[in-house]
Amino acid sequence: MGLFDKLKQALTKTRDTLTEKLAQVFTPGRKLDQKLLQELEDVLLSADVGLETAELLITRLKEAGKKAGPEADADGLLRQEIIALLKESEGNGVAQGAPHVVLVVGVNGTGKTTSVGKLGKFHADAGRSVMFAAADTFRAAAIDQLKIWGERSGIPVIAGEPNGDSAAVAVDALQSAQKKGTQILIVDTAGRLHNKQNLMQELQKVSKVLSKRLEGAPHEVLLALDATTGQNGLNQAREFSKSSGVTGLILTKIDGTAKGGVALSIARTMGLPIRYVGFGESLEDFAEFDAEKFSVSLLGERKTVVA
Ligand SMILES: Nc1nc2c(ncn2[C@@H]2O[C@H](COP(=O)(O)OP(=O)(O)OP(=O)(O)O)[C@@H](O)[C@H]2O)c(=O)[nH]1
């Protein structure tokens, strides 16, 4: 099965909900009028697109409808607007560093360590040399968990002692990567500390020591955001963005939810690119975010007809 098929499969729940409801809205012969727009907004909200984003889509659709005239193809226009919105959320390619340092952050259980494992494989498959740093020293099990991911794809893991200094581990790993000429260093971090303030401070410290050792590092700070938490995840994202300089998102667990529409909300409200999506527990369940593919996975191929 190709990546695109897997993504589609992962978004089955969201798509089934959406396509069924959309089919009820876009019945043959219907005009793009106020009533249709209202029904559409309700459908979008049910997929956790979020009020602000749903309203924005409806407004854009209304404008597009006016331009297209009375024969407007509402379904087609909606798809165009969704793709346009998601495109605002596509990221850029891998920047160059020596090494390129990626910090993965997020609250506990959002899928950071799993995403580090998958992202490592993603880069390794693209022919880049990769190293992991186990900077979640808060739990001993976290270090072992990352080592297992490393073994799965033959990626070396630099780890310290449980309860050791996470910033020191990150710097050790950076030195080691520089010595070996490793291209990509991915740093796993804790999601849970004694309190939130400690967590934010620790993340800032890790960033600071990395930048001292290598200008521009960390080059990417990726926030792992659990899609099943829907709109609540957005609040987390805001908090992390404020204190840890997040540059992009990894949207995880979109396979377990009918709330895949949250991606639209993120695109709209965070102003941060969705860089990757995670859609399962194994190494392969991971892809770079692609607005058009995501949109087709969300809405399915066109079935509805508006006369
Ligand atoms: N279905 C599904 N499960 C996932 C995905 N990503 C992670 N998980 C699961 O979510 C759980 C938590 O994942 P971790 O990677 O340990 O999360 P974490 O953010 O590192 O957690 P802490 O280190 O405790 O903060 C595990 O059971 C993973 O298998 C995904 O994309 N889809």
Ligand SMILES: [Mg+2]
């Ligand atoms: Mg972890």
